[in-house]
Amino acid sequence: MRTLIVRKLIVDERNELFVEFSSDFERVREYAALVLTDCPESFKEGKLLEQQLSEIIKNGIKHGNRRDPAKRLRVWFDFRKRVRFIVEDEGEGFKELDAWNDFYRRRQEALFREDIDAFLSLASYRGPRSDDDDGGNSLVAALEYWNGGMIYNGAKNKVGVVRWFTGGSG
Amino acid sequence: MEWTSLTDDVSKPAELRLVGDFDLYNAPRFCRFALDKIESGWPGLLLDLAGVGYLDSTGVGTIIRIVQALRKKGAKLRFRGLKGSPRRVLEMSNILPLIEEVS
Numbered sequence: 001m002r003t004l005i006v007r008k009l010i011v012d013e014r015n016e017l018f019v020e021f022s023s024d025f026e027r028v029r030e031y032a033a034l035v036l037t038d039c040p041e042s043f044k045e046g047k048l049l050e051q052q053l054s055e056i057i058k059n060g061i062k063h064g065n066r067r068d069p070a071k072r073l074r075v076w077f078d079f080r081k082r083v084r085f086i087v088e089d090e091g092e093g094f095k096e097l098d099a100w101n102d103f104y105r106r107r108q109e110a111l112f113r114e115d116i117d118a119f120l121s122l123a124s125y126r127g128p129r130s131d132d133d134d135g136g137n138s139l140v141a142a143l144e145y146w147n148g149g150m151i152y153n154g155a156k157n158k159v160g161v162v163r164w165f166t167g168g169s170g
Numbered sequence: 171m172e173w174t175s176l177t178d179d180v181s182k183p184a185e186l187r188l189v190g191d192f193d194l195y196n197a198p199r200f201c202r203f204a205l206d207k208i209e210s211g212w213p214g215l216l217l218d219l220a221g222v223g224y225l226d227s228t229g230v231g232t233i234i235r236i237v238q239a240l241r242k243k244g245a246k247l248r249f250r251g252l253k254g255s256p257r258r259v260l261e262m263s264n265i266l267p268l269i270e271e272v273s
Contacts, residue, residue: 028194047224048255055227058194111264120241123234133198138227141262
C-alpha cells in the first residue's frame with residue numbers, strides 16, 4: 001500500500017537555534033553548557049558531547065578570535081535526530097589546516113606501525129602560534145567523534161560538525 | 171581539580187589521586203606540578219582518575235607531556251580508575267596504547 005509523505009519546511013522564527021557569544025576564554029565551558037540546555041540526554045553521552053563542543057568553542061575563541069572580546073563567536077545548532085553544530089569566529093581562518101592534516105597522517109602512520117617513539121614525537125601538533133597548552137589533540141578526537149563529518153568553509157573560520165547516534169555509530 | 175599524593179616513599183613511583191575536571195582551566199597547573207616533580211626525580215607516576223569525570227584536549231596534552239617526560243627517564247605513566255568520558259576521550263585521541271592501566 002502506498003503512503004503519502006508530505007514533508008514541510010520549518011522556520012526558526014524565534015531564532016532558537018542560534019546563539020552568539022563574546023570571546024571570553026574563561027567562559028568556554030559555560031557557553032557549551034548553554035548551547036546544550038535543550039539537548040536530549042541520550043545525545044549527551046555523559047559529558048562527552050559537552051566536551052567535544054567545548055573544544056570547538058575554545059578553538060574559535062582562542063585560535064580564531066585570539067581572545068579579542070570585541071570579536072564574536074556564533075553557534076548554530078540542531079538536535080533533531082542527530083547533533084549538528086556550525087561554529088563561526090571572526091578570525092583569519094585555520095590557515096594551518098593542510099599542515100595539520102599532514103601531521104595527523106604521519107601520526108596515524110606511526111601508530112599503525114606501532115612505532116611508539118615516532119608516535120610520541122608526533123603526539124602534539126606544534127604550529128606557529130601554538131602554546132604549551134595546545135596539542136592539536138582536540139582535532140584528533142574530533143575526527144573520531146563527529147561521525148557525520150567535520151567540514152570547514154573556504155575561509156576556514158567556520159566549521160560544521162555532525163554526530164549521528166544510530167546505525168552503529170559509536 | 172585537586173590532587174593528593176598517596177605515597178610518601180620517594181624511591182617508588184609517585185601515586186596521585188586526582189579529583190575534579192581535568193580541563194583547560196586545571197590541566198596547565200597540574201602539568202607544571204608533575205613536570206617539575208619528574209624533573210626533580212620521580213621514578214614513575216601512577217594517576218588514579220576515578221574521581222575525574224571530565225577530560226578535555228588540554229588534559230590529554232598534559233598526559234602526553236608527562237608520558238614524554240617519563241619516557242626520557244626510562245619511566246612509565248600508569249593509570250587507575252579510568253572510566254566514562256575521560257576514557258572515551260583518550261581512546262579517540264589514540265593515547266590509550268601509550269599508557270598502562272592497573273587495577
